[in-house]
Structure formats: C-alpha cells, structure tokens
Amino acid sequence: KLSKRLQSIADLVTPGSRIADIGSDHALLPVYLVQSGRCPSAIAGELNKGPWQAAVRGVAEAGLANVIDVRHGDGMSVLNAGDADTVTIAGMGGSLMSMILEAGWQGGKLQQVKELVLQPNVGEDLVRRWLVERRFALQNEIIMEEDGRIYEVLHAIKAANADSHNEALYDSSFLPLKLTESAGRKLLYAMGPLLLREPSACLVRKWQLELAKLERICGQMLQSDTSEAREKEAAFRQEMNLIGEVL
Ligand code: SAM
Numbered sequence: 001k002l003s004k005r006l007q008s009i010a011d012l013v014t015p016g017s018r019i020a021d022i023g024s025d026h027a028l029l030p031v032y033l034v035q036s037g038r039c040p041s042a043i044a045g046e047l048n049k050g051p052w053q054a055a056v057r058g059v060a061e062a063g064l065a066n067v068i069d070v071r072h073g074d075g076m077s078v079l080n081a082g083d084a085d086t087v088t089i090a091g092m093g094g095s096l097m098s099m100i101l102e103a104g105w106q107g108g109k110l111q112q113v114k115e116l117v118l119q120p121n122v123g124e125d126l127v128r129r130w131l132v133e134r135r136f137a138l139q140n141e142i143i144m145e146e147d148g149r150i151y152e153v154l155h156a157i158k159a160a161n162a163d164s165h166n167e168a169l170y171d172s173s174f175l176p177l178k179l180t181e182s183a184g185r186k187l188l189y190a191m192g193p194l195l196l197r198e199p200s201a202c203l204v205r206k207w208q209l210e211l212a213k214l215e216r217i218c219g220q221m222l223q224s225d226t227s228e229a230r231e232k233e234a235a236f237r238q239e240m241n242l243i244g245e246v247l
Pocket of ligand 1: 024025026045046048091
C-alpha cells in the first residue's frame, strides 16, 4: 500500500499514460502505477547509486523489470524524446525540482510530455513560477497531511491556452484584500491559486504553522537591534499581515 502522499500523486496521473518518475528512490510510485493498471509502462530515474539500486531491486521484486525501466542519471537526462507522457517528481525541495525541470526543458526533454505531477517538500512558489514561465497550465492542487507533515501536490498540463489560463489563475482580485498586482501574485505563488480559492483546514493549518515560525524569526531579529534587522523585521511583518488576512 502506498503512503497517502504518494497515493495522491498517483491519483493525479492520467490513466493510460507512460510515466517517468524522476528521483524515484525505491520506485514505489512507478511500481504502484503499473501494478494497479493505471500506467502501461514506466521509467524510474535516479541520480544516486544507492536509491538507483533500491529502484532496480524494487522493480525486480515486483516482477516488473520488463515494463519499468530503471535508469541511472541526473534529472531528465535519462529520457529520450517521446519516452514519457507524464513526468512525476516528488519528495524534494522546490528549488532542486525547478532546476531539474528547467534543465529538462532546455534539453528538449519536455517537448512531448503532456503532464507534470509535482510534489515539492518546500519552495512550492518556485515550482509554480516555473510552470507559468514554461507555459504549463496548473489544473489541480492538493494539500494533505500525513504523519504530522503537510504536503502539496501540483498537477499541470501542457495546453495551448496556458498563458491566458495562468493569467486568470494568478489574478488575485478574488481575494478579499486590496493588493497590488505584484503583491497579489507573490501571495498566490506562495500559497497556491487553486488552494486559496477553496481554502481547506489543512491549508489554514499549514500557514498558521508558517506564521508561528515567522513570528519566532521576527523575535530573534529584533534581539540583534540593528537597522538591517529592523528593516527585515518590518518586511516580514508585512508579509505576515497579508497571510494572516487571507486566512
Ligand atoms: N520520489 C520519491 C518519493 O517521493 O518518495 C523519493 C524522494 S527522495 C527524498 C529524493 C530522491 O531524489 C533521492 O532518491 C535522490 O537520490 C533523488 N535525486 C536528487 N537529485 C536528483 C537528480 N538531479 N536527478 C535524479 N534524482 C535525484
């Protein structure tokens, strides 16, 4: 049985698509997707030797070595044109994830990919920004809690109207706040434009925890009573007020 986190990623993969799971570790996700019949075949990519070996072992033990190809290499360098319809990347920071996505894009590896299912552990804003920049239309965002940790999953597709779709999505005028366009976009990149349209208890909890963390940092900043610390603290306060108002 998959963890709740991996299950919600699996549930967003379009049935029938050939997936490539980048940073697959034990290849749990590709094994599940093929075993359950959701995907006909899969590629598991791993950069590091230990996890790559774990993936090879996991796939062999599941008896799926003929349909899941475990490849050793950096990010999407393991893919060839037309290899995959869906790319999944999960369980790493948004900064590394957007670097992997950008390198894949630059290398032409995403040209024939139709959908992305992404689960950044932190730095979700960077991933959302990348999706807009590279014209993927954000279709769905999930937030959930497992073992005391909160996770977000983003589902985006390649669409001819991605620009206008994203333009409307990141228009913050639906929020009950008066914001400049850039402040509104920044808030939506951080908190999720779809999540914020229907705020769940989990989203509220995530940002309450985040606010408590920012509050502690502010306290520490004020202890080092320099003008730089005071300026930073003021900027933090402003951000915190915005988040607080949205909640
Ligand atoms: N995707 C699995 C999950 O969500 O449960 C495993 C997540 S694990 C924490 C992150 C994995 O990404 C590690 O196994 C690591 O070796 C791999 N990784 C890190 N950088 C990578 C890269 N540039 N290309 C491929 N894999 C990478």
